[in-house]
Amino acid sequence: MKTSELLKSRQFFPFFMTQFFGAMNDNLFKTVILISFTLIAAEQAGAWSNFANMAFVLPFFLFSAKSGYYADQVEKSAWIQKIKLLEIIIMSFGVVCLWFDALWGMVALLFLMGTQSTLFGPVKYSIIPQHVQREDLNTANAWVELGTFLAILVGNIIAGLVFEIETPKLVISILLITFAIIGWFSSRSIPDAPSLAMPDKPVQKHSTWSLIKHAKQNRSVFLSMLGVSWFWFLGAAYLTQLPVYTSQYLSSTESVITMFLVAFSVGIGIGSLLCSLLSAGKVEIGLVPLGALGLSIFGGFLAAIPPITGTELSLGDALASSTHWQVFFMLIGVGISGGLYIVPLYGLIQTRSEESERAQMIAANNILNALFMVMASIFGLVVLAVLKLGLDTFFWCLVVLNLCVAAYIFTLVPEFVARFLVWCLVNIMYRVKHNDLNKVIPEQGPAIIVANHVSFVDALIIGGLVPRPTRFIMFKPIYDMPVLNFIFRALRTIPIDSKTKNPEVYDKAFDSIAKALDNGELIVLFPEGKLTRDGEVDEFKPGLLKILERNTVPVIPMGLQGLWGSFFSHQGGNAMAKLPKRFLSRVALVSGEPVSHHIKSAEPLDLHKLREEVVRLTRQSEK
Template identity: 45%
Template sequence: MSGHNQFELFRTRRFLPLFTTQFLGAFNDNLFKNAMLVMITFFGLGFAGLDAPTLVNAAAGIFILPFFLFSATAGQLAEKFDKATLARWIKLLEIAIMLLASVGFLYRNAALLMGCLFLMGVHSALFGPLKYSILPQYLEERELLGGNGLIEMGTFIAILLGQIGGTLLVEHNPDNVAVVAMACVGVAVLGYLASRGMPSAPPQAKDLKINWNIFTETWHIIRLSRRNLSVFHALMGISWFWFFGAVYLTQLPTYAKDVLGGSAEVYTLLVALFSVGVGAGSALCEVLSGRKIEIGLVPFGSIGMCVFGIDLYFAAPAMPAAGIGALAFLADASHWRLIADITLLGVFGGFFIVPLYALIQIESEPEYRSRIIAANNILNSCFMVVSAVVSILILKAGTSIPELLLIVALMNIPVALYVYGLQPEYLMRFLVWIATHTMYRVKHEGLDHIPDQGPVVLVCNHVSFMDALVIGGAVRRPVRFVMDHRIFKIPVLSFIFRTAGAVPIAPAKEDPGMKERAFLKVQEYLSNGEVVCIFPEGKITYDGQINPFKPGVIEIAQRANAPVVPMALRGLWGSFFSRKDGSAMLKMPRRFWSKIALVASAPVPTSELDLGDLQARVTVLRGDAH
């Protein structure tokens, strides 16, 4: 395990070479592409009599076409061969492409440069499945969210720097494009050298027979991705982000010029704000999630994208300025709201996509992971093409650029409702995350004692109606709770508990059938290697003290031969959701964002289970902090 935060990964060989290789590849894609586009737009580079706008739009299509054509093959290659070795071969291909592009720059041959742009699309299509599917081989599960966040952060910053670098290189060297050629080749060489440091990542399906028919294989991997619906829904969520982002980024040049009255500097500034926002949001995911894959951030991200996308419409100035530069734009306080909206759109976009990438990596079977990610690249490309078509149709209908951006922001609402209807766990985790991060500051101790795999029973004292949410929000693995049927039926909480697969239970004297069904369901969960949490007191405390434990917890653990992890909640007694000074949730709340703690100790094997000993362990963990 590396350090206490995601940035410690930069000190490891299992991450830094991969990050550097990906960063330099994304940087070079955009350095080359933007240098070529600036030469077309501003310095007369032409081909076949086509005007500059036509060539620019053609370039966008040429670069994205290989993702349709070669992603399926790329996914197969990443499954069949060592990914680190494959990365080095792909980087050698990049050097060759950039050497060919150098000839195109030196002779100002637009046709050759367009061909190289297509080949760079091939390079990126080949590397895409590899970079995401290799992460679970390099990182521990608890590092995946942070690792994905850093990769996304690095990618967007590299794209931004590449765009700026390509523009500046040509602007300052219009008569000496050899500088541009040397820069592109130099970055490609650095990328290859970085890939040399990547540790071996053995193939997950070395006996796979590659299907070279790109059409049948593309259809095959799309169908493959639908086998696991949670993975497929995550793929669709990521593709929606690329639809959303493509509309915004495509319209930003016109938005900066016609709506804001800004120069090219203002456009660059807006791209920078969005890119830095995505990078910051991606990096923040680990902090906000407590180092676990928290899909509750996905609805949080979509809400932010919607809110700040709508606000951007109202933040636009009534009258555009006249050729204002970046510094003047920043200095004008009337633009600060718009600046915040663009940046926060990126931040919440990072919250949206990073957990989805991590979820795909965890939920996909290792032998299919690269092909699933290849399917994601194909879907992303499709959504980006559709976004262009939709934008054209909406604008042709007489809609303005700000109105188009508003429409896309509003489209987040039905898309979110549809996705969360299909995958209610996203919304459930969001409600848990909001509840546990706005009402309490939760300190965790000893949660590493909970095994990463296999069946385990958690036992904990029962202080309040929030206990299950606090535990569910803190433990890395999904937790199935066994709880009093009356708590299970509480409005709002009932949705959370049902979605989380909680098990309602009643005493045998009250409803023996419900108790037996609960025992059977718990055994099913444990036999499937899941985590079950039981409050063995059977009820929430009335006086802050731990009530006697019921013997059912011993029977449940011994039936499944599952170890028991003692846990204790501290600091919840006296909260709005506890029974101190009256009924819970019927008195005025006196504390907000209060400090509480969840503490765990080493697992107790079934052979050593004793009811009195379990209660004593939980009592010691709780200490004096009720």
């Protein structure tokens, strides 16, 4: 589905509007309260602001575990409607506090707003996979990120403008209640999303620590949570210091802050939608290293911008200043990199969490996000107030820390880097097309993909196109090749050798295949057992039948086209022994219908017919 079509669809648009108005209302009221502190109690405004931030964050630690568990047990659209009704009540209470200048009431209100956000957070991301197709998940997440940051921006701008009029309290009251009601009406149109919880599954303890411990059991998901949380650390660190950076480092008025907020928010939106475009209908975690690199590069350029001294500059002066435009574009770059970084991580959390626990995993992620944002505030306090270092040094610290965190996560989960290299191969070295793989690849459950073997990069291209994580069966000498071995190990490729040469590797390979299929994984096999020497599909070896004896799963035939004659094929001599002559070559992956009726009827799979189908697919025009 096209990006614009998804936004307008019945399955997604009501949810998008619900979360957009909720995020905008939250940030409008939070900003109004912070401004009210400076107007009502100017001398103690800093202390009140600290109380307010603590009150808003505290519910994430107290209630996220229970909120995530409950969201997994109930029908989600009805639960969202109740949460939006709660928002109307909270905003009504907030209006009363605002009219009576009740400072402690405002702090209590922020606690309630944090509670409402804690309830909405888990259901926000867990409902999306139930309403959109798998190939649209990245696009949906991109729209949510774009909407969230635009809502934050609009809420902050409205809060700043409304205090310039004569009756700010009246206008604020009307806006808050109106936005809350619009959000509730939008929620009433969200399609049903029934509970996916398993009734007979043991119940986990509903405490913050027990939820985090449970989340750690899924290593890739938990490390993705840390990656998302690190982005919120960076975002909080940059945005918290933006007012001081603008007024003191750049000697500019408060109006210039809005200009920079626009840059960051627009960058996030561009990066999120760009991620959707580059992902080609799947959750492409290969973009995460690209986003992490961009965060450090643009962060470094931002840190290198020299300060401005002298007369305070207005917005008009800033628009004529090359330094301000440098900051503007660097913040756009940081935002774009952030979009490329965070959208695939959210998609990984959604797709690799168990359906019955998806909301709980999102809740665990929210707890970590809140913790990292608190850590960002403490880090800023230590660097700027205790150590008394400058803002440029603070930004350089963020750059170095980001490189260290990225290296740590990518070392623990090398799949991110491997997928990035695969993405570069598929999208830069070749022009790859495929027919709609989502129609033949099951969303979950075991299956075996079989394809012709033309080049050393066949596995990487298939892995880069198939919308699910795959595991490959590969001849051990190829598996052990330098450089490629790193990628193969990161993608959990299963090496195999002949039974006569290496019986231990042979037996271990079939045991690993059986275990992977038992766990519902997707296996890719090249039944020829070797690269073609003449460009033709060789006879299929019986190893596939041995696999099917232990695991009766669907077999999906595929045909690779356009790789014969490439640098990685054996045409004209040994592969990779000659200079590459073809760049941006057209390559296609054509899939056939799954072969499952043989299995269900207990008939042996006909390898000859399967080979003929693969041959047909290698010659079929890609549609």
